[in-house]
Amino acid sequence: MKIPDRYKINTTSFHFYWTKGIGVSLLTKLPTTPDLAHAAQFIPLLYQYDKACDQLVEQLHLKIGFVKGQQLIRDYLRGRVIEADYVGLISEFMDTLPLEPEWLDRQKIEQGIKLSQRSGLTGLIVLRDYCLMGGYESSAINKPLIFTGALKKGAAKRLTETVTFWVDITANDALKKGGIGIEAILLTRCIHSFARLNILKHSGWNSDKWGIPLNTWDMLATNLGFSLVYLIGLKQMKFNLLNTEIDGIFHLWKYVGTLLGIPVDLLPDSEEEAIKSLYYWTMTQKEGDKDSVALAQALMEEPVNAAYPRSKFGRRLMREVHLYYNNYLLGAYSCALLGLEKTTIGKIAYFNILKNKKANSQILNDKVRQQQIRKGRKVHEGVKQIYLTYN
Template structure:
């Protein structure tokens, strides 16, 4: 198999992360530094994709449109009658192959992962936006599907709304069980990925020999690591001190979500140490950012000003400054310079949130405090979701 041209040793942002940034401390958690020669075993995953979901999308969404096709999927999940026998059989084939209660699933760990996500509150959403999402724009290859589907033209507000709604829905109590709102959101996202991949290959000049398959399994794993490991690193940076069980729960939570999304089970990490090694292999074999990723970073930078909330111009300007502070605080000067983000002085007031988190972290060992923080954090998540859907969903 020939290596796609996107597969190259990173010499800029990610290399700096592992040699001079937060990655230095992460690598110390491992018994030995990963050998990049071992990364070559993941090359086949650049060409692998979710064929089972693609088959269902070809049968439904491609023929009748995404909205109508997805309604049938949601109806089937909800137990409603599917009157067309052929369609019912197609749906049954897909869902019969998806074991929603695999033998390895630990419901107690799943609950811990959900609760830790909830207690992150506003800080968790800050990490997802200003660290995970913005940091992801340092790689050109993984973001190409966004360019090919026209996501840049749709604006960052819509993309943030969709991501926030998805994340809040999947992290709710028992949201992944009994065909809950989180389970439905995951299946819908899986269909969106397949629908996008099929149409990118059908309607554009995508070159798989250079980029791998659109939304391939190796990049899907990287996204999963962004929501788990990178999210965890960001929260620690903002003053959170998760206990050992919460960390185990978080990775189990995202292992199950990754499995439901169609990522091969053998790729998904069980522990923080396994996740660190996988993130190292992925990041260190990525091409640096390009004009497309700079444009995506600029769109995210401009989003607070162009959004409809806060409702005042001053409020939107302050929101932009706060996000800029977190970009620099979490990503560091080197990465932010590569993304062409300006520095902020006014936004430094947002550091008060970090101070607050550090003070509150002293009580995380107290169970009654942890439960109180979970309730408070969940309320914050639901309110942010409401704001996004009210003001920024158009």
């Protein structure tokens, strides 16, 4: 079996997470700590990728241009007339999509979407300052970002894309036929294939060292970031979660994951399955490197370099607030590895955590919870608009 250099037992950040950090409490939910010898079964996934979408992008985007290719996908999904030469090509790809699998439970999808909406600003903070920043602790999963010039393009671009994607797929009815979420997922899938093909064709990518860019195992890890890690972050931020909401989040991201091209048998149905998957992936990751630090530093400075808030003081204050959440959610050990500073003024952000604790004491009251859902959704739409306007 071919084993890339990136595959090694982690002895730094992720090891600390599972032995001295929050991961300790996660492992107590399992009968036994997973045996890392079993992680070897996932090594082939480092060379597995989304062949169906790569074939589409090879014959569409790489021939007529990325922008035009994406527009043709949009037009097709919206029922517009497109050039006959491309109808069959896109239809063939669409036939591979499990839009209505037998296991799909629309009520669970709804629960997952409603929790996402209820999370409001806190949910976006968790995604940015915990899930996204924490992902930089692995040098391997972030290498495609380096090869596609993410540092030169700036952190704001990736944030805008991530926020827009997440807000779109968590809209009401987003994942029903013709919904904005389905479109967002398929366009993102094409972005992944376009990036992978260009990296392999036009860069010095070393597959023996890193595996295939945006491979299946890394895609699974990203999916876990939006589900399990997101839930862990919400709990740290004093969110009370209903069991139906937790089940809903895993079902939501199982469905999204399949549409993104991840094999369904890899996607967890429960928290316990997700914990095992996260353990196997994180504990076989090469530690962060200079690129990890550079990406983390770019995200740390993003508020200062952004065009919003308008005032320089407001932007610097935002930097400190995000730094506080980085330290609060990731912990001092991880922040030190990523070169993230400590902050004093940013501690004002703790008031938001106290606010969450108070608001979440009433979630069993359906009327209160529905109000939180509506309010949270407005916040998400407002933040998305800010990113699209100022970035």
